[in-house]
Amino acid sequence: MAAQHDTVILPGGRVISRATADAAADWLTLLMSGEAGAEQHRQWGQWRQAHADHEAAWQHVESVTGRMKSLGPHPAYTALSAYGAKGRPASAARRRAVQVLLWGGLATGTGLLASRTGTWQASLADCRSATGEQRRFALEDGTQLLLNTGSAVNLRFDARERRILLVEGEIMVTTRHEPGVPTDPRPLWVETAEGSIRSLGTRFTVRQHPAHTGVAVLDSAVEIAAWGAPGQARVLHAGEQTQFSREAIDAPGPADEQTAAWTRGQLLADELRLGDFLAELDRYRPGIVRVDPQIADLRLSGVFPLADTDRILATLPSVLPVRVQWRTRYWVTVVPA
The missing domain is CATH 2.60.120.1440 (Jelly Rolls)
Incomplete structure (x- = not known):
């Protein structure tokens, strides 16, 4: 049985091995390269038929690539096509790019592989x-x-x-x-x-x-x-x-x-740790919000309107012994006063 961190969860809940996901990405890379001959296409068909997980993985590949293609010059499909063409980057880089585009938005045994800038799956x-x-x-x-x-x-x-x-x-x-x-x-x-x-x-x-x-x-x-x-x-x-x-x-x-406070456009704190409060606030802001570990355990309470996160940050020094450092609009650190 595959280790927990070696699995991928497809939409609908089916679990496949990371090896199967990687193999599907490799087949897509080869097929889009224009270098696959009749023998390679035969082997690809055999691979799909060898196990139900292989076919499930390939159905996901077709779903992702089909939706990207339907968007025309969408950067995701443009990148996928470029990394599959002859004379493009070396196979290792090409393989990695295809893996990220196909599987980067899915869940694994250790959680969602998502970033603050979103995933290709989320964007589609x-x-x-x-x-x-x-x-x-x-x-x-x-x-x-x-x-x-x-x-x-x-x-x-x-x-x-x-x-x-x-x-x-x-x-x-x-x-x-x-x-x-x-x-x-x-x-x-x-x-x-x-x-x-x-x-x-x-x-x-x-x-x-x-x-x-x-x-x-x-x-x-x-x-x-x-x-x-x-x-x-x-x-x-x-x-x-x-x-x-x-x-x-x-x-x-x-x-x-x-x-449920977010459904009313509010962030509610009831003796909440400052570290946890800022981690939650960070979800509603582009960029990064960090807190100095020395003050992360301070507690605060209140109801804060999510429509203006800058104002929430500006309010903190009036209720806690802290100072807000603005390196840029998108890089904020809360430190001891």
Whole structure:
């Protein structure tokens, strides 16, 4: 069995080995190079048929490259084509570039391989928001979707079911319940790197953390199932929150105000460590926010409007013995006063 850090999680939750992902990237590099002959195409077909994981990996490759190609001169597809052409950079660099474009936005055993500038997968998502931005989407079934800062989702709706794939970030889902309007009979799931959340007619938030998923239910209930423990589903009711990994779901606890404060455009702190407060604030700002370890354990409380993060930083010296250093608009460090 592959080590935990040697796996890749495809959209939908299928786990493949890193070796299979790398092999798919190598085949794409070869096929796009124009150097593959009839024998290479035959071997590629044999590889796809040798194992179901190989075909699943290749289907993901075709999904990514197809969506990039449809965007025409989008930089992702331009780069992918360039690194696959004759006379281009050496194979090692070419291979690495293709791997990043294909797999850089997916989850691994050690968490999402995402960056502050976003991933190619996020940039191609059906619904997405930029850093510091919140966006609302009305889906075809009447579901309302609110994306928090730096978030991205893909939608997989068909005649049988509705699936919202959380690529990165945080969302609030509100299903439609109007008097006289029939309820959509298709089940609705939100899927993350760790598992799935089935809506039971509700309003709830889901956040993708580096190695776990957080869920809070505001109305009604949801049912959570971890990918690695499908027989251990847990129902979460209104006013409860929990987190889960691929193997286990934590016992639920009461949902705190801080969890849903972002849906009102607020950052709420209740005796919160300064280090944790600034890490959360950092999600809503382009650039970097750092704190001196000497003051990271200071505590603060308050309700802060996320519409003006500069103002939040400027307020800190009035409530704590700290000083804010601005190297640039995008590089801020909080140090002792």
